[in-house]
Amino acid sequence: MIHLYQLPGAWGVSSVSPFCVKLEAFLRLSGLPFESKFGDPRKAPRGKVPWIQDDGTLIADSQRAIEHLVAKHELTMDARLSPEQQTLGHAIRRTLEEGTYFGLVWLRWGDPAGWDAYKPVFLELLPPVVGPVVMSVIRRQMIGKLHGQGMGRFDDQEKHQLIIKDFSALSRVLGDKPYLFGDEPTSFDATAYAFLASLLAFPVSSAAKSHVESCSNLVDYKNRFAARYFT
Ligand SMILES: N[C@@H](CCC(=O)N[C@@H](CS)C(=O)NCC(=O)O)C(=O)O
Incomplete structure (x- = not known):
């Protein structure tokens, strides 16, 4: 059995941490059975949530956990992607996790x-x-x-603009497709869903949130993923 250690949810999203939402979204997408447990970052193998325990093995970091699960359970959701799509997916994921994330941290903290x-x-x-x-x-x-990290050095308007540009890029990549790379989701959709859900659910108005709300393809996509995997 896989145990997912994560922070609790709020505002209708499975966790307050987008990385936890990503890993839970991936697990749900994979169809693997798992149990969600409270994860205290102070007790985490690398000091951050989420982490998983899979048959006794501890794996910290959402992406390392996903790579472990893909290899161990021979998951094929990304197998149909071309090398170019894999590269674009990687770039989208890293943008959201290593850039946009700090905008979301600022919006909250x-x-x-x-x-x-x-x-x-x-x-x-x-x-x-x-x-x-x-x-x-x-x-x-x-x-x-x-x-x-650097995000804190921008003025508020600049911070919003950075977040807006990241989600505008995501909106353009998605276009009118149901998922980022076609009719069926891949692991990259777990990240995109997590960051969209985290921004849209947070109950505070902001220029960044209003912009994303105005991107109807992103809102529909977030709702589509949630309806399929989180209900
Ligand atoms: N690269 C990590 C990032 C995880 C991360 O940044 N988690 C945050 C919560 S959103 C955390 O645990 N922060 C606690 C800390 O930095 O002390 C992953 O993909 O799991």
Whole structure:
């Protein structure tokens, strides 16, 4: 049995972490049986969620877990893709995970309105007295990480523009296809779904969110994936 360790969900999405949503989306897409469990990043094999335990083997990192599952269970959802499609999928995935992600982190941890909405989700996981103190320490660390990564150095309008450009590119790649590479989903759709669902579900208005809401192909795609795999 595969155990998926992840952060809990909120606002109708399976986890507050897009990487956890990605891995759960992939597992659902694969049809492999799995059990979802709470994963505390402090206890994670590499200090981050998600991770899986597959017949006793621990695998940290959503992508490493996917590669392990594909190899072990001989999953073929990406087998039909051409080398060019594989390369484009890789570029889309890395853009969302290594670029857009930090925009989403800022929307939740940095932006004051986002923080007001995000903080309560984490406070529920912590003891009442120490919770607010712990959260303000973690917030300071996250803002420091955003500065270190670079996203935190842009002004707010620039940050929104970066997020908007990433999702505009995704919208153009998707076009009018049901999934990124045709009529059936591949592993790359798990990432695209996760980041779209994470942005669209977060209950705070923003220029970035309004832009994505105006891309009807992205909204339909997110809803299509959710209806097929998360209901
Ligand atoms: N490359 C990792 C990224 C995972 C990641 O960044 N997880 C965040 C939550 S969204 C985390 O655990 N952060 C805790 C920390 O950095 O201390 C993956 O694909 O799993």
